[in-house]
Amino acid sequence: MGDWEIISDKEVKELRKMVEDTGVQNLPNYIYQKAKEWKEVKIHIAVLGETYVGKSTFINQLRGVEEWDKTYAPVGLGDTTLEPKAYENPYNKNMVFWDLPGVGTLKYSKEESYFRTINIERYDFFILMSDQCFSENDAWLAREIRKRGKPFFFVRSKLDDDLRSAEHDRQCIYEVLPRIHKSCIDNLRKANFREPNIFIISNYDHEIGQFDDLMVAIFHSLPDLKKEAMILSIGPLTHQIIREKKKALHDRVFKIAVISAGAAAIPLPGVDVAVDFAIITYEIHFYMTEFGLDEESLMHLCKKTKTKYDQITESLKHSKSLLTGKSTLRTLFMKIVKTQAAEQVGGRFAKYIPVIGSIISSCVAYGFCVNFLRSEIDLLEEDAHTLVNIVIDKNKKL
Ligand SMILES: Nc1nc2c(ncn2[C@@H]2O[C@H](COP(=O)(O)OP(=O)(O)OP(=O)(O)O)[C@@H](O)[C@H]2O)c(=O)[nH]1
Numbered sequence: 017m018g019d020w021e022i023i024s025d026k027e028v029k030e031l032r033k034m035v036e037d038t039g040v041q042n043l044p045n046y047i048y049q050k051a052k053e054w055k056e057v058k059i060h061i062a063v064l065g066e067t068y069v070g071k072s073t074f075i076n077q078l079r080g081v082e083e084w085d086k087t088y089a090p091v092g093l094g095d096t097t098l099e100p101k102a103y104e105n106p107y108n109k110n111m112v113f114w115d116l117p118g119v120g121t122l123k124y125s126k127e128e129s130y131f132r133t134i135n136i137e138r139y140d141f142f143i144l145m146s147d148q149c150f151s152e153n154d155a156w157l158a159r160e161i162r163k164r165g166k167p168f169f170f171v172r173s174k175l176d177d178d179l180r181s182a183e184h185d186r187q188c189i190y191e192v193l194p195r196i197h198k199s200c201i202d203n204l205r206k207a208n209f210r211e212p213n214i215f216i217i218s219n220y221d222h223e224i225g226q227f228d229d230l231m232v233a234i235f236h237s238l239p240d241l242k243k244e245a246m247i248l249s250i251g252p253l254t255h256q257i258i259r260e261k262k263k264a265l266h267d268r269v270f271k272i273a274v275i276s277a278g279a280a281a282i283p284l285p286g287v288d289v290a291v292d293f294a295i296i297t298y299e300i301h302f303y304m305t306e307f308g309l310d311e312e313s314l315m316h317l318c319k320k321t322k323t324k325y326d327q328i329t330e331s332l333k334h335s336k337s338l339l340t341g342k343s344t345l346r347t348l349f350m351k352i353v354k355t356q357a358a359e360q361v362g363g364r365f366a367k368y369i370p371v372i373g374s375i376i377s378s379c380v381a382y383g384f385c386v387n388f389l390r391s392e393i394d395l396l397e398e399d400a401h402t403l404v405n406i407v408i409d410k411n412k413k414l
């Protein structure tokens with residue numbers, strides 16, 4: 017089991033403030049509401065650029081939908097994005113991607129009215145996409161967005177095409193990315209952007225280029241609650257996104273542990289710590305969904321990678337037994353209870369008793385919960401990385 021910091025000074029402060037605000041009795045309920053808050057947060061993402069640059073493909077990828085899904089955005093026809101169109105994230109309806117026509121398309125020119133048409137105030141941030149080095153139209157859009165104080169990111173798509181061409185022309189593939197970067201920077205500097213944030217990606221292969229850097233930059237551009245909502249709403253597409261999810265899930269554990277140990281405790285037979293097992297079970301199912309380890313996500317992955325369900329579950333070290341029903345959370349939980357000396361945990365928590373001791377029937381229960389949930393997150397994270405590797409391997413074989 018990892019040696020995590022059980023509760024940070026920041027969290028102690030946060031708890032103390034919650035007790036002051038709500039009183040001790042209401043605390044578990046109050047935290048429970050807080051833990052669910054991210055789901056109510058609306059995130060509107062604008063993706064815009066000239067025709068055929070890959071806007072719809074990018075949106076489909078981030079939503080984790082495939083051609084056979086009902087809400088797949090049409091791709092590859094050219095000038096298909098003529099009107100602003102909203103695409104919800106199937107896993108969180110409050111996260112909405114807007115497929116927007118850029119200026120200089122058949123329908124819109126560089127006029128102020130464009131921003132009324134797209135309702136610029138609606139969006140949290142903008143992705144400005146180009147498959148070249150950004151046109152004067154893109155630069156105009158970026159300047160207007162900057163004037164309105166909104167975050168935006170220049171995204172250069174189709175890196176895989178450039179790499180293929182370089183290989184074909186027997187050029188050094190390691191020079192491709194710096195070369196594209198330089199051309200884009202030169203172009204945007206002429207358009208008055210001193211240090212533009214440019215991310216060179218492939219919509220079809222997230223392992224090459226700067227897809228992960230783009231995701232991290234987006235997360236960090238958002239205020240705390242939106243950041244959490246964004247990380248928890250996006251699918252476990254890459255290793256980096258999975259690591260970000262793990263961090264976000266670790267951060268929320270202390271709240272869940274307070275609720276679980278502070279709520280009407282259900283004593284488990286043979287265990288001298290008391291936790292609300294229903295909350296723990298709910299939380300672990302939530303982690304599994306977050307990491308794409310729930311049945312629905314796995315079925316989707318089977319279809320996408322043309323792999324059998326059993327073959328996938330077989331490769332999942334930790335979730336295999338849960339998914340195949342060979343063990344239950346309760347048995348896992350009990351196994352850990354047996355290996356963890358409750359007194360030891362209690363000792364580590366003694367210093368926090370003045371803050372949270374009065375609301376938690378047992379400090380040991382709280383500490384136990386934290387350790388158990390964090391260790392589950394870490395184990396499930398490993399399985400999530402395995403799933404990403406399955407997709408990467410399949411893509412290589414195509
Ligand atoms: N190789 C490669 N092709 C891409 C990439 N992104 C998109 N495409 C292809 O580029 C073409 C245009 O993609 P779309 O997603 O339809 O582009 P769009 O910007 O939405 O186009 P319109 O809505 O018609 O303006 C399609 O054939 C995609 O398969 C990429 O990163 N690499």
Ligand SMILES: [Mg+2]
Pocket residue numbers: 071072073090091096097115
């Ligand atoms: Mg489109």
